[in-house]
Amino acid sequence: MKNRWICIFLAALLLLTAAGCGKKEAQQTAEPAPPAQAEQSSAAPQTPDAADISAPQGETADAAEAQNLRVACWGDDLGLIAARLKDFEAAHPELTVETVQYASETEFLTAMGAGKLPDVIWCGYDRSRLELLAAKGYLAELDGLVDSLCAESAYFENVLRLSALSGHVYFLTPGFTLTAFSAPERVLRQAEKIETVAQFDEIFRPYCPEGYGWTTREIAMNWFMNDGLSAFVDLTTGTANFTQARFYEILDFCRQFPVEFEAATAEQMFRTIELYEPLCILREYEHYERLNGDKPGVTIQPLPFSAQDGYGVRGESYLAITSGCQNSAAAELLLREAFSLPMQKRACVQYKAGSEEDVDVVWCIPVRKVLCDILWRYSDADVPSDLSEEELGFWKADIEETNKAYDELLAMIARADHFEGGGDRTLYEIVTEEAARFFDGACTEEEAAQAIDRRAELYLMEQR
Missing domain, CATH: 3.40.190.10 (Periplasmic binding protein-like II)
Structure with missing residues (x-):
């Protein structure tokens, strides 16, 4: 069972994240005309499992360019996005992930105005800039990917679809x-x-x-x-x-x-x-x-x-594919793996060592439901076998209390609608x-x- 003092660490971590959010700039930068999107089939695309994609094929004829994935990031004050991108690149040596860390969304818009449009955007802070980019045609629709994830019945579907604008999903949050x-x-x-x-x-x-x-x-x-x-x-x-x-x-x-x-x-x-x-x-x-x-x-x-x-939901970060993406297969692979079990744990659970017990610290809710069950659903099998009768009573009461709170949390997640x-x-x-x-x-x-x-x-x- 997790120690209750962990909550103090979590509160401090959330305050640190909020402080970073409050400092970002609110300037506006002129944006170029959105790139033309490739003609798409009216049918929802079939999304393969991440394990089935070994060498993504880009939309450009240049074979070397097809192995590159350009990712723009900002708002990663704690380095959590950078850590996941490093894991992704290590798992796919056939890809070169070119990550550009921007100091702010304003700096990103300035670069975009100069024609430096990435394949993927992965940002922290609020999602208002992504909503604006989607409205102007800079972001690709993610409906096919979301439909594929929802078909697995392993995710909180209402959270995956929260970013729908005019009936289409343009960005996703891995944790919230x-x-x-x-x-x-x-x-x-x-x-x-x-x-x-x-x-x-x-x-x-x-x-x-x-x-x-x-x-x-x-x-x-x-x-x-x-x-x-x-x-x-x-x-x-x-x-x-x-x-x-x-x-x-x-x-x-x-x-x-x-x-x-x-x-x-x-x-x-x-x-x-x-x-x-x-x-x-x-x-x-x-x-x-x-x-x-x-x-x-x-x-x-x-x-x-x-x-x-x-x-109301506050995302821990937001992922989107741009409409000018040159490597759609690799971009979709990154988004899909952002919702895999290992990457979800990386997003929502931080390891903290150096105390009497090395513990995992949870700081947001993973969108993948099975990880929630792993983290929070307890059974009698989780009770140590060498406890005294008094200690056994405490453990069972704590398990019952935690499971009840988890059921309450699931009911609240089901009511998330914006x-x-x-x-x-x-x-x-x-x-x-x-x-x-x-x-x-x-x-x-x-x-x-x-x-x-x-x-x-x-x-x-x-x-x-």
């Missing part, structure tokens, strides 16, 4: 976390989805007389923006409409939260969490048990105010920058909304 909201069951019932500010205040204000301090203003803003800003932005027409009562309500509500976490109000009756293994659920039970002292049940549900019904964070990061940054002026008292809420409308529409016009 679920963004959720937790509270004691006696305070928030499971069936009670928080839809409005008034409902939130009615439920939690009696328990937070000193104000909402545990969650920050930025996190509260994200609760509202979790539906991709669709309530205020029409990406089809390139128009924005933030000068409306619903947005004023958002600003007034978020103003109640501090910029930073406040220790004085840290132990409140709610919090936003990232779910990446069953221990995350058990930790919520333990957290509210310590807080209340009466072993309350726990409600874990999608974020408040979201226009979506289910949980990528968390609202799509285009630049739009989100425009909103938060102008909202900050209102929070600081530099303008009225209407003036902030008008400034957002102007900036958002200018940005959307530049992207069309």
